[in-house]
Amino acid sequence: IGRLLSAMRAKLSQYAWRSVAKPRARNYTDPTTGRPLVRFYYLVANNFLGQTLWYVDVDPDSCSDPATNRHKQLVNLLTIKSQLLSSSGNRGLSREEELLQERKRSFSTGIVDYDLDPNSGTIVFAYQNFVCHLVDNPSVFNSAGDVEPKGIEAPHTPLNLALCPSDPRIAAYAAERTVYCICFASIANRFLLTSPTIRHAHAPQVYTLPAETKTISAGLPPFAVQEEFDRFHGFWWRPVGDEANPTSQDLIIEVVDESSVQSIKIVDPLKGGLETDSFSYPRAGTPNAVSSLVNVSVSRCADAGTLVCTNRPVDQLQLDEYLVRIDWTQSGEALLAQSMNRRQDLLRLLAYYPDSGLSICLLEESAPSDRWIEVHELIRPLLVTDRRVELIWASEDTGYRHLYHVTCCWLPGDSQAKVVRRQLTFGDWQVQPDHLSVDVANGWLYFNSTRVDPRCVQLCRVNYLANHESSSRIEILTTAHNVFNSSSSSSNSAGLPKTCSGLAFPEQGVALLTVHCSQHSPEARLCSLKTANLPAISLLTKAIGCDNFFLQPEYFQFTGPGGQTLYGLLFKPFNCVPGRQYPTLQYIYGGPHVQLVTNAFVG
Numbered sequence: 001i002g003r004l005l006s007a008m009r010a011k012l013s014q015y016a017w018r019s020v021a022k023p024r025a026r027n028y029t030d031p032t033t034g035r036p037l038v039r040f041y042y043l044v045a046n047n048f049l050g051q052t053l054w055y056v057d058v059d060p061d062s063c064s065d066p067a068t069n070r071h072k073q074l075v076n077l078l079t080i081k082s083q084l085l086s087s088s089g090n091r092g093l094s095r096e097e098e099l100l101q102e103r104k105r106s107f108s109t110g111i112v113d114y115d116l117d118p119n120s121g122t123i124v125f126a127y128q129n130f131v132c133h134l135v136d137n138p139s140v141f142n143s144a145g146d147v148e149p150k151g152i153e154a155p156h157t158p159l160n161l162a163l164c165p166s167d168p169r170i171a172a173y174a175a176e177r178t179v180y181c182i183c184f185a186s187i188a189n190r191f192l193l194t195s196p197t198i199r200h201a202h203a204p205q206v207y208t209l210p211a212e213t214k215t216i217s218a219g220l221p222p223f224a225v226q227e228e229f230d231r232f233h234g235f236w237w238r239p240v241g242d243e244a245n246p247t248s249q250d251l252i253i254e255v256v257d258e259s260s261v262q263s264i265k266i267v268d269p270l271k272g273g274l275e276t277d278s279f280s281y282p283r284a285g286t287p288n289a290v291s292s293l294v295n296v297s298v299s300r301c302a303d304a305g306t307l308v309c310t311n312r313p314v315d316q317l318q319l320d321e322y323l324v325r326i327d328w329t330q331s332g333e334a335l336l337a338q339s340m341n342r343r344q345d346l347l348r349l350l351a352y353y354p355d356s357g358l359s360i361c362l363l364e365e366s367a368p369s370d371r372w373i374e375v376h377e378l379i380r381p382l383l384v385t386d387r388r389v390e391l392i393w394a395s396e397d398t399g400y401r402h403l404y405h406v407t408c409c410w411l412p413g414d415s416q417a418k419v420v421r422r423q424l425t426f427g428d429w430q431v432q433p434d435h436l437s438v439d440v441a442n443g444w445l446y447f448n449s450t451r452v453d454p455r456c457v458q459l460c461r462v463n464y465l466a467n468h469e470s471s472s473r474i475e476i477l478t479t480a481h482n483v484f485n486s487s488s489s490s491s492n493s494a495g496l497p498k499t500c501s502g503l504a505f506p507e508q509g510v511a512l513l514t515v516h517c518s519q520h521s522p523e524a525r526l527c528s529l530k531t532a533n534l535p536a537i538s539l540l541t542k543a544i545g546c547d548n549f550f551l552q553p554e555y556f557q558f559t560g561p562g563g564q565t566l567y568g569l570l571f572k573p574f575n576c577v578p579g580r581q582y583p584t585l586q587y588i589y590g591g592p593h594v595q596l597v598t599n600a601f602v603g
Contacts, residue, residue, distance in 0.1 A: 026118035028138050035059060039138060041077070041123075043111055050110020053077045053125070057138070077136060078147055096157045096175075097126075103226045115161060117168035124171050126158040127151070131173065133184050152182065159220065160233050164249050166241035170298060172251060174219030179235050179253055181298055181309065215259040215280075221323075222256045222289035224282055229324040229375050238354075240332035247300040250354065252293055252314070252335060254323065260287035288342070291323045295354055316359035317352045329381045334389075336362075336379065344372040349379075351389060362389055362408040363419050367396070376433035378403065378447070382440070387411070392438065392445060392464060394431055395421075401430040403445060405464050424462050425449075425474060432457055452476060455555070455567055456599045503552050503599050551576065555597075567597045 024041045038058050043051040054076050101112060114125035121136040130151035156175035164170040172181045220226075220234040238250035258280040265276040282288045293314040317337060324347075325338035335352040345367040352359045367373045378394035378401075389408045394401050403424040408417035424445070425431060432448035439446070443465035448457045451474070459477045466473060553569045560566045573582060589596050 024114075024116045024118070026116065026121065028121075030138075037138075039136075041114075041116060043108070043114070045108070045110075051108050052111055053114060053123070055136075078134075078149065096159060100159060100220075100226075100232060104230075104232060113160070115163045115171070117163050117165070120168050122163060122168040124161050124163055125149075126161050126173065129154050129157050131158050131161060131171070131182060133171075152184075154180070154182075160235070162233075162235070162237060164237045164251075164298075165239045166237075167247075167249055167300070170249060170300065172235055172237065172298075174234060177214075177217035177219075179219035179251075179296075181251075183300065215261075216255065216257050218253050218255045218294075220256070221254060222258065222261075222282075222291065223280060224288060225291075225322055225324065229322065231324060236327060236335075238332045239328050239330060242297075245299070249298045250332075251296045251298055252326075252328075253296055253311075254326075255292050255294055256289050257292070258289045261289050262286055288321055291319060293317060293319075293326075314352060314354075316357050317350060318359070319350075320346075320348065324375045325377070325379075329384045331384060333384050334381075336381070338375065338379075340373065340375070345369070347373045347375075349393075353386065356386065358386065360410055360414065361416050362391075363393070363406065363417065365395060374401065374433065376401065378431065378433060378436045380436055380438045380445075382438070389417070392424075392436065393421075394433070394436075396430075398423075398426075400428060401433065402426065403431055403436075403447065403462070403464075424464055427451065429454070446477075453599075454595075455597055569597050 025038055026041075027036060027038055029035070030037050039055050040058065041053060041055045044054045045051050056075065097112065101108065106112065111125045111127060114123055116123050121138075123134050123136055125132050127149075131154050132149040132151050134147050134149040136147060154173075154175065158173035158175055158180070161171055161173040164172070169184050170181060171184070172179055174180075218234065221231050225231050234254040234256075236252045238252070242248045242250070261280040261282050263278050264281045265278055268275055268277045280289065294311050295314055296309055296311040298309050317335075319337070320339040321342040322340045322344075323337060324340050326335065328335055333353065333355075335354065337350045337352065338347060339350055340347045347365040349362045349364075350359065351362050365373055374396065376394050378392070380392040381389060382392065383390040387410060391406050391408075393404050393406045395404055396402075405422040405424055407420045409420075410417040425447075429449060429451040432450065435446075435448050437446040438444070443463045444461050445464055446459065446461045449460050450457060451460065452458050460474055461477060462474045551572050551574055553571045555567060556570055557565055557567045576582070
């Protein structure tokens, strides 16, 4: 059974067209023509190796020219003769990766995630138990299909590998209940970032937590936060370095204490027999795991290869039951954390300033007794000082999730900021919780919404500098098909990398969408071979030939008891004979969080 499940996972990864990893982009100059280009990176399935890293180059000045950008070739960045990748083959995932991918609802194998430093072109990813490192610099050399990554064997499977934004020679990853840090300038040295309960001025090269601390871990969120709130990272690099000490970088780490959480045993079918795995699972009415934060300073010594780590707890940040979201502001001045109570009807947005130790509650969201608060990613700081924060925020105060411009101000000694909100979007539809990009120069917000049809997600924009009293100023940039996986970074003249699909073209998988961000005339280009009036940039997945065994599902709708319109999908057998009755399986998922009836190819 274990071998069968592993084979099924590997097979399904070929059709898992919508990678969990979002597309990333970097700007560079073509050494031949001198023209500025944008390179978009994607993870695309390969029959033998699982997912590998591919890219496509786009000329942003020619986005409106169909002849230039139609069907540009997607190129495999890594050499097909890679000794590192081919020696392992598609052996599937480690147990730690499998658990993380299951909570992400992903079937992908091979390279399941990666990180990119857009300035240096440094790329890191985990493959099996290797930390893989390469530099892609198309301004200097043509890297098409000829890059051999350097593999650094790790003692355990690296999870959530992340480059330091201010020094891409350093990366961190989670493994075996703690966080490791690695310096690529001297790959022989790997240093463990120790738990804050262990006071060491210098982090040892190899360190194992004592047996009595088996319930304490660092670097990954607790089970409930991963499963229910879709947060999978437990450490965050500060985006800027220390001006006083340029070789020192700050890393916030989440420490999880599960000593009060019940442990249950579950039979593992992959191991065969009745062998079980133990999991810390907070049953209803029993204690949850307790999260706390520690600030680790990672310093590079004079030889550029040795790392020294010191840490201090973040005691000023008073967290509630669930730490659902946390990240640095772009300037690195403050850390913003979303903390939620157990009933999930009260959420607080907290700000922590590590240099001064200041901690303040910026705002609170509450829900009626018959509802809960839906966690989202829709937060973008616009201005951050030690007495004022302006940001874009989403709220469901009207019954639908909409965007707001929020100003938070406070005086010395205050624990709660005074809040002024201005609503930016309106209507009986909602902004999707997964994407928000800001064009600061022109004041545009780019977001996904269901304004056209609740079954379709469309890319829209609104200007937060203008005064809005209705949704008439909201511009819809795409139509007809679902839009997924936007880049979460701020938009620029190169556009937003997007992936799309629809029920009408399942065999086409997904392709690239770019939006040319202009103050007056935005250009949105959906890359579908079935849409003649919009040019395709690049096709991310090859046709899987499903015409022989797959019929496009059909929509149906009906009126619910409360008068609302409900939608469904009908999947018929590929050899369906009209007029003949067939046994029917009815599957209903009423929520929360996931909408299954969409105009998208889901496999």
